[in-house]
Amino acid sequence: MTDHFAWLLVWGTLVGLDLASVAQVMIARPFVAGTVAGILLGDPLAGGTVGMVLELFALDVLPVGVARYPDYGIGAVAAAATAAGSPGALGTGIAVCVGLVVAYVGELGIHVLREANTRDVRRHRAELDGGHLHAVRVLHLRGLLRDVVRSMTVSLIGLALAVAVYQWPLVTRAGAVLVTLVLIGASIGAAVSGVLQAVGRSAVLRWFGLGIVLGTIFVVVIQ
């Protein structure tokens, strides 16, 4: 992983910026971020697998307005860095643990960033209310730079955690498999409860139920 550290740091930073500040083309979705990180590490399957687990967790979240949302994208990059090279179920669970912790750190970072932006805007209230373009430019650029720093810092923390977990494994092989099973189950539960929370008892619930039934039939019968 250390051979690809610089590329992963760049990718993590881009992913963090995409979450809200830049374009939102959704490279920040954990499934995308994890798969690309896996490709950078030469193990796209490991990256895609941890990305898919974190994607199910992310379905619980709507990135709306001032809502606080975890940064699952950078979490997926760190998780892919942890899982790459590990055989199947042994690496997935521990890697997803790393991803969840990093996603939470990213969430805290977003809150800190927005508080800093708010203080900056309050300090320059007079210039803004006077319509000064220079103040608008400076505040906007500073906000962007803060998010670059946040994304890079969270990525660094995530990659450092990945290196630490890789070098000092926390659990035995059986324990690693147990963690994987629990987190796959938890991610499915998070996705289902997130959608149920979002649709409530509206007519959309029927479409979700139909999808679950058809998907389950597909898995049980056809696969």
Add this chain to the structure above:
Amino acid sequence: MSPLVGVWLRTLLVQASFSFDRMIGVGTAWAIQPLLRDLPPDRYRQAMCRATQFFNAHPYLAGMAIGALARVEHQELPEDTIVRLRQALVSPLGSVGDKLIWAGLMPASVGVGLIVGALASPLAGAITFLVLYNTGHFTLRTWALREGWHNGRDVSRSLTARGIQRGLRLAGPAGALAVGLAIPIAGGWLARGFALQTKVSVALVAALAVALAQWILPSFRGLRFGVVAALVALLVGWLW
């Protein structure tokens, strides 16, 4: 580069200076500026002052407000009319964007991406998701800015257009159906290679997570449940 293209590019960064006081107000001011440059100096200063005030909208539809507000600034409408238009756009642009994108296009694209990822390869799934999602995303961004700039104060007509109304009706069901299909297929793919009793264990953990979130501790879901489940599993795994 035409001012409208400049504004379109700037709308990609409209949330970069998000603050709790003015939300995307500063970003909106930065984005609208190329369309205000040719105003007389006094009018320009007043328009920029108005542009920096509180504003919020779905980021993909912010261009509609930016275009409409730039148009009415050029029409030299009274200040209170411009301020009222700005305030009136906040709620519908947020609501329509959330329903179309966060509750429709996003889960629908994620669902299809996960299904392709499970049935073909993760890379194919990721590419499918990015293409599907961004086709809708960039179409909406471009349409929104153009509609705002052309319609000015009558921009609300664009939000009640037949295409948008149909999109709003279809978005929720499409997103829910795609995610509903994707969850068991992705779950089945993730648990591939495990014995049947292990797969049943995975299903039991999922059922526990849903039961906790729905009936016992509604705030204990998503990341929180994941972190606690991970800690418990790590502890048991470490003791094992």
